[in-house]
Amino acid sequence: MNPNVDIHVETEIGQLKKLIIHSPDGGIGKIVPAKFKEWLYDDTVHLSEMRREYNQYVKLLLHFTDPEKAAYVMDYEKSTTGMQQPDCYKPDNKAYFNSKTVLDTQFLLSELLNSDSLRQRLISAVCGWEGSSSRTENKLMAMDRSEDLAKALITGIIKEGSEDTGEFIFAPLPNFIFTRDIAITVNDHLLLSNAASPARERESLLMKFIAQYALFKNQPEKLIEITEPSNYFLLSEQEQAMQKTSLEGGDVMMIAPNHLLIGCSERTTPAGINEAIHNIFADATTGIEKISVIKIPQHRAMMHIDTVFTQVRKDTWVLFGAFSEKIMQLDKRRQYSYIKRLHSDRHKETGFKIEILRFQKPLQESYVPFKNYEVSIQPHISGLESLLRDISIHDFGVDPDKVQIIYSGNNTFPYDEREQWTDACNLLALKDGVVVGYDRNERTIGTFKKMGFSVKNAAALNEELGRGLILPDEIENTLILLPSAELSRARGGSHCMSQPLLREKLP
Numbered sequence: 001m002n003p004n005v006d007i008h009v010e011t012e013i014g015q016l017k018k019l020i021i022h023s024p025d026g027g028i029g030k031i032v033p034a035k036f037k038e039w040l041y042d043d044t045v046h047l048s049e050m051r052r053e054y055n056q057y058v059k060l061l062l063h064f065t066d067p068e069k070a071a072y073v074m075d076y077e078k079s080t081t082g083m084q085q086p087d088c089y090k091p092d093n094k095a096y097f098n099s100k101t102v103l104d105t106q107f108l109l110s111e112l113l114n115s116d117s118l119r120q121r122l123i124s125a126v127c128g129w130e131g132s133s134s135r136t137e138n139k140l141m142a143m144d145r146s147e148d149l150a151k152a153l154i155t156g157i158i159k160e161g162s163e164d165t166g167e168f169i170f171a172p173l174p175n176f177i178f179t180r181d182i183a184i185t186v187n188d189h190l191l192l193s194n195a196a197s198p199a200r201e202r203e204s205l206l207m208k209f210i211a212q213y214a215l216f217k218n219q220p221e222k223l224i225e226i227t228e229p230s231n232y233f234l235l236s237e238q239e240q241a242m243q244k245t246s247l248e249g250g251d252v253m254m255i256a257p258n259h260l261l262i263g264c265s266e267r268t269t270p271a272g273i274n275e276a277i278h279n280i281f282a283d284a285t286t287g288i289e290k291i292s293v294i295k296i297p298q299h300r301a302m303m304h305i306d307t308v309f310t311q312v313r314k315d316t317w318v319l320f321g322a323f324s325e326k327i328m329q330l331d332k333r334r335q336y337s338y339i340k341r342l343h344s345d346r347h348k349e350t351g352f353k354i355e356i357l358r359f360q361k362p363l364q365e366s367y368v369p370f371k372n373y374e375v376s377i378q379p380h381i382s383g384l385e386s387l388l389r390d391i392s393i394h395d396f397g398v399d400p401d402k403v404q405i406i407y408s409g410n411n412t413f414p415y416d417e418r419e420q421w422t423d424a425c426n427l428l429a430l431k432d433g434v435v436v437g438y439d440r441n442e443r444t445i446g447t448f449k450k451m452g453f454s455v456k457n458a459a460a461l462n463e464e465l466g467r468g469l470i471l472p473d474e475i476e477n478t479l480i481l482l483p484s485a486e487l488s489r490a491r492g493g494s495h496c497m498s499q500p501l502l503r504e505k506l507p
């Protein structure tokens with residue numbers, strides 16, 4: 001792909017033009033219960049069903065960004081009915097849809113691996129990381145097709161015959177479908193994550209290669225990296241745990257052209273945030289002037305901030321009601337029972353209260369790297385709901401009376417918690433007011449309807465779009481529902497399954 005062409009994201013809701021995804025690969029079919037905790041899963045997944053669900057998502061993205069390729073996959077599917085996973089969805093197959101707007105990490109990697117020097121470098125880096133033997137390294141080097149090699153580096157399996165047979169060389173990357181978590185476009189820069197757990201570290205390594213050698217080949221200065229301080233290795237184990245520098249993309253939202261949100265969570269540490277703020281403010285060209293940091297409890301149910309809220313439209317948000325200070329002030333009993341629940345399955349202090357700090361970039365002349373930036377607690381921002389209102393009003397010029405918050409599960413226990421768990425708050429905007437969610441979150445869907453949104457099933461809509469009965473431009477104020485029985489088990493929604501590279505500016 002052309003290096004550094006058309007990479008720009010300045011909001012969460014501008015019309016989506018280009019993104020990186022990763023279709024569920026065979027590694028997901030290898031998860032065993034003994035590995036749930038380490039591999040960040042809560043269940044085994046029925047892979048072929050998950051793929052059927054995911055393919056609706058891919059089709060939808062193609063309809064909105066690359067209609068020719070949408071037509072191609074729809075025709076292909078029709079001509080091959082009965083195929084479990086049609087070849088047009090496989091990045092290593094000749095029939096792959098190969099779009100320039102819906103890019104798969106696996107396809108991007110295989111293109112890079114056509115270069116001998118990069119092939120050598122990537123294999124050494126991955127094998128070094130995984131502690132593999134030289135025999136494994138040589139086996140990988142000897143692979144003919146770069147498509148097979150890319151797949152092996154992701155799934156951890158050197159295929160022999162069908163997908164289910166082959167040699168295991170390292171652990172799979174079952175969370176690679178959540179491409180949001182590995183990197184975030186910040187205006188025309190890319191912020192690379194530093195994963196919190198070993199299960200996701202190889203993902204970061206692969207993404208770094210894609211960013212360095214494909215997306216930003218000619219502009220390495222546009223990459224923002226989060227690293228451990230140089231004296232980290234000197235610290236005791238205890239100090240290292242305290243000062244771990246991790247930041248995952250699910251905690252970062254490019255909310256308005258000069259405003260970035262960063263969550264402090266189970267996955268993103270204060271040291272990671274500190275590093276991000278300094279690196280972003282030190283670079284005069286990122287365009288970021290304020291960074292709001294949101295501290296949420298360190299809890300599996302809400303590993304990133306995008307599991308508790310996302311933006312739907314300039315004036316509309318979906319939020320987990322337990323984090324609305326407005327509701328919690330009214331409902332002290334509910335707050336108490338919620339805190340108790342959060343604490344009961346966690347030994348360490350989780351810290352329930354949401355805290356928000358705003359960091360303001362000082363004028364460039366007075367900026368001394370790593371020394372000064374202004375921190376403020378805005379008195380009118382007392383929690384998440386007032387932050388979201390503040391963004392609609394001040395960043396998007398919405399009339400204060402017009403801001404609306406949709407609460408997951410219609411803010412009624414137990415649906416609020418159940419639907420937050422299955423990513424009712426984790427929506428991807430295809431454009432201002434058109435978002436993608438999961439069909440299982442019925443109470444949340446009901447609230448969308450009450451608020452005046454249309455609701456459409458992805459499969460039906462894809463058919464209508466395919467037949468030209470409706471055009472993407474004609475779709476407004478709509479929640480599009482993906483089938484989600486299996487997809488939701490991986491514990492992420494459409495927001496985390498997307499890494500936007502290009503969105504149009506809002507009018």
Ligand SMILES: NC(=[NH2+])NCCC[C@H](N)C(=O)O
Pocket residue numbers: 040041175178180181249250251303304306307426490491492493495496
């Ligand atoms: N941005 C997100 N909410 N990502 C969800 C990631 C889910 C994944 N199983 C994990 O625990 O890492």
